[in-house]
Amino acid sequence: MDAENINELFDKYSSMTDEELQAVLNNHGDDRLEVLRAKVARSVLEQRRREAAPAPVVTSMVVRQEGDRRVVITDVRIPFWSMVNLLVTVSVASIPACFIFWLMWMIFFSIYEGCTYGH
Numbered sequence: 001m002d003a004e005n006i007n008e009l010f011d012k013y014s015s016m017t018d019e020e021l022q023a024v025l026n027n028h029g030d031d032r033l034e035v036l037r038a039k040v041a042r043s044v045l046e047q048r049r050r051e052a053a054p055a056p057v058v059t060s061m062v063v064r065q066e067g068d069r070r071v072v073i074t075d076v077r078i079p080f081w082s083m084v085n086l087l088v089t090v091s092v093a094s095i096p097a098c099f100i101f102w103l104m105w106m107i108f109f110s111i112y113e114g115c116t117y118g119h
Contacts, residue, residue, distance in 0.1 A: 013044045018097065021045050 013021060021041045028038035078086075 009037065009040050010044065013041050019047065
């Protein structure tokens with residue numbers, strides 16, 4: 001079976017319901033073609049599950065005054081491991097930033113000390 005036939009099979013299976021795809025998965029034989037059909041059905045189901053996975057949701061309330069546009073965020077729903085990943089990434093990214101601020105601070109106070117206490 002070539003790539004065109006697999007794409008046609010994927011398109012055909014994309015129009016099937018989840019129950020029909022599950023039946024294809026459960027009733028496949030040992031024939032090479034049947035195994036390939038089961039793999040395509042599994043990939044269609046996995047794609048549907050990925051698309052249906054909950055994305056981070058931000059619920060917000062907009063407070064408007066004349067000529068002013070402000071947004072007040074009242075709730076953020078994000079999966080736990082996505083939040084852990086975000087916080088670890090931010091904490092690792094802050095290490096070089098802290099070093100740069102420390103270096104700037106030391107340079108500033110070296111110049112300040114040289115100007116005020118230097119002879």
